[in-house]
Amino acid sequence: MKAQTPDFIGITLLELSSSKKSALINYGRLEGLELGDWAYLYIQDNQSQGENHPQFIKVAKAEVIKVHPDRSYWFLREVESYSYLTPGARLVMQLSSNDVRRKIKLRTTKRARAIESSSNKPVPSEIIQGQSEHIAGPRLNHTQIEKREDVQVIENTDYSISKNKHWDPEYEQEVESARLSNPIPNDNEPFKREREDDVFSSTAENSADKINNLKYGKTGLYYEIERDKANLAPDYNSGNSIYQQMIEEELNPSTVSKEAIQKMKREGPMYSASMSDQQLRKFFIQSGIAEERERQRQALGERSGHDITFRYTSALSTHTTAEDPNFQGTDYFISLAYEYQLLQTTPKLRDFALEVELERGVGHYDVGGTNIRMEEGSIKGYLHWYFWNSPTGIKKYLPYLGLGFRRGNAQSYSPDLSKDYDWQFVAFPSWQLGVKYRFRSGDERNELIKLGLGFNFQITGETVRHNTINEVEDNITSSFTTNQLKMSFGIGAYF
Structure with a gap:
């Protein structure tokens, strides 16, 4: 997923203005955030369709306006769900600077032409030959021509004619050169920014829709994982994915306390030598070792089905x-x-x-x-x-x-x-x-x-x-x- 779509980053709304148009977020310069970045904010819904089928609901489009090392201020431009914007709310965001496609360099072409403003007139009707023989034909269906480039037209009539002529192969004669008094500024950043933002918008919105419509939920994201070509591990003994291990840890937390584990590692097999029978029993019960050993016994001696x-x-x-x-x-x-x-x-x-x-x-x-x-x-x-x-x-x-x-x-x-x-x-x-x-x-x-x-x-x-x-x-x-x-x-x- 990372090679095709921007990462989903977990964030928290630390503060929110009364108009809900600006917010303070716990994400800053230390995480690579830069002034001018913008993002889509989503709320992750794990209840409507279950943990395995999360739904990302678009909340707002935001632009960072001030960056600190561990936090940043954002202006919320397009808010779609005000109800999710509350102080302390946990959201996820897709950051524009993390978009792989957005980092592709765009090539721009610049052309300059100097013309007299008075020449921008229609062709006089008296010089059109055969005008009286013109017969109106059927009206063609208007179609929208595909736009393949953006052209920026700058009108500039303040130019001077050079006295030195040069040969122009296109016209096959000597022509005079025109030089603009005020050269066109070489500023392609607005154009590039607009194109990059268009690419990121389409990528972010489509990636959220893709996850919302996954047929097999999160587990479907692991179907391309290749098995060991040596085939040393049979199917019934293959390990769980990282996501499945995380879910199992949340549902079945370890029953043995960390202090007890550290004590057994530090003192070795004789960790109980200094305890009386009553103290050892209390240690087993309070540390969770007794419960864990019973669970191990049941797991080995029982099988549900x-x-x-x-x-x-x-x-x-x-x-x-x-x-x-x-x-x-x-x-x-x-x-x-x-x-x-x-x-x-x-x-x-x-x-x-x-x-x-x-x-x-x-x-x-x-x-x-x-x-x-x-x-x-x-x-x-x-x-x-x-x-x-x-x-x-x-x-x-x-x-x-x-x-x-x-x-x-x-x-x-x-x-x-x-x-x-x-x-x-x-x-x-x-x-x-x-x-x-x-x-x-x-x-x-x-x-x-x-x-x-x-x-x-x-x-x-x-x-x-x-x-x-x-x-x-x-x-x-x-x-x-x-x-x-x-x-x-x-x-x-x-x-």
Whole structure:
């Protein structure tokens, strides 16, 4: 960006006049500011579209009128947003002297011609040949001719004719020379200043618009950074950009005090030899070392992410009648579950997780002396509380309690009934007691497949209410309630 656009310089308005037409800024001669420089002032808005997509709002165009070593006085010529001009306001500016394009030397050409003022007259009509034969033609469309140079015309009739003649190859004869009594001053600075200011204005305004309209925000400015051609560092281990490191430092400041770090560096491994156990504990807590070591332990022994589990479930209870020999089988189900750890929203919820599960299966039930076979489909939702270890633990047993609900539909079949019936059911409350174990993390150096794996075992208990949604034409109950107990085993992956 620096090679194409002027730098954005952070400044502070130290003082401001009551008319808001002049300001004192904390930027002066020591930073390279010179009298006559001018700049565009902007306010940087990081709230409307987030930190990664800053917006630069133009505030004013200003010219420096007095320069001190560490501050300067400015005249605000074109103010567009008076509301941002307040004492102590933090702005950014684009300085004209920092514009690379503005430093290109402009070539100027000077020409002088001496003519009599009386000769500046139209051509007499009597000397025009064939004037009566002139026929007016169609009017041509007027177009604006592109201006390729600026010409400065200076009228000067005060000149003298030299007696010495010289040969002019253009006229192929000897001509007299005219000499101006008052030579034209050789002053190109106003012209050059006007052209340079035009270049800087277009550069500054376009650069601000470019940043405001960045598709990928600040991170998009780093896409041209070349990787190590030796390719020693794989993609998943590449370092953050300077901007990303700055953001992380602001969001996650170091928890260890500087005094404690200096003490450990100065005294070495024996820095705690002179402390009692109580003093050492107090030192660890107050300096932040205890908190930092706990954070390091969690970072190494835990990995947050998205958990997906495939489960097979078998019923531990039966709900059929011995009077009907049909459909005396055991209920079974298969399901796919997704668990989201609430640690990713706030550290205060590190022991909780939300799970959503889709389930299909077969159940067998007694409906008034007749056994039926149901093909069920349902959706489940649970809040899990991991009461022993965090749900992000690796190579640890992670027991949990869950509370939620189940909602679904089913279709029943029986050879003793005149037709098949459709049912809907609700299970609330539905509780779970389970344990899961993650036996690989998926992000270690010796693992080829970058995917964490684990297994899951749980017991589920629920009270289920079934209701038929068809017209009942047989001697069966249209609704019934069962207390179910199930056992599940699952294989999970997380990333």
